[in-house]
Amino acid sequence: MRPYLNYGLGGASHLFFTKVTQGEVWDWGNETYLIVRVGFPQGTEIQRYDEVAAAIEREAGVQTQGVKKVTTRVVDDYASVRVEFDDSSAVTASPYEMKNRLTVFAAQTGGATISVA
Numbered sequence: 170m171r172p173y174l175n176y177g178l179g180g181a182s183h184l185f186f187t188k189v190t191q192g193e194v195w196d197w198g199n200e201t202y203l204i205v206r207v208g209f210p211q212g213t214e215i216q217r218y219d220e221v222a223a224a225i226e227r228e229a230g231v232q233t234q235g236v237k238k239v240t241t242r243v244v245d246d247y248a249s250v251r252v253e254f255d256d257s258s259a260v261t262a263s264p265y266e267m268k269n270r271l272t273v274f275a276a277q278t279g280g281a282t283i284s285v286a
Contacts, residue, residue, distance in 0.1 A: 201259035203268055205275070207248040208282040218248040221281060225250045228274050235263045 207221050222241050229239055229250065235258025240251045254264050268285055275283035 201254045201264055203252045203264065203271065204286050205250045205271055206284045209280065211246070215243065215245060218243050221278060222248040222250055225271065225274065228271060229267065231270070232263065232267055234258065235261070
C-alpha cells in the first residue's frame, strides 16, 4: 500500500508545487495609502464635514508627486479622505511626510476628532 500512497501523494504534491502560482493571488494589501477620518459631535451639519474634508484634500494636494488618487466620502455623521500613492513613491519618505503634515492639520482643527492612519 505504501508505494501506491507515496506515488499518489508525491505526484499530487509535485503537480501542486510546479503548476500552482505561488504568492499573492489577489495582490491584496500591497497598496500604500493614508486614511483620514473626521468626526464631530452629534448634530453637526454636513457642511462642516464638507469644509474639513475639502481642507484635507487641499493639504494632500500640496504634494502631488507620487499621489495616485484622492477619494473623499462625506456623509451625515463622518467624513473620510483616502490618499493613495503610486508604487514608485511608496518606498520613499513621501507617505510619511504627508502623514505628518495631515497630523499637524488634525491637531490644529478645533472641535473635531480627526485620525490619520
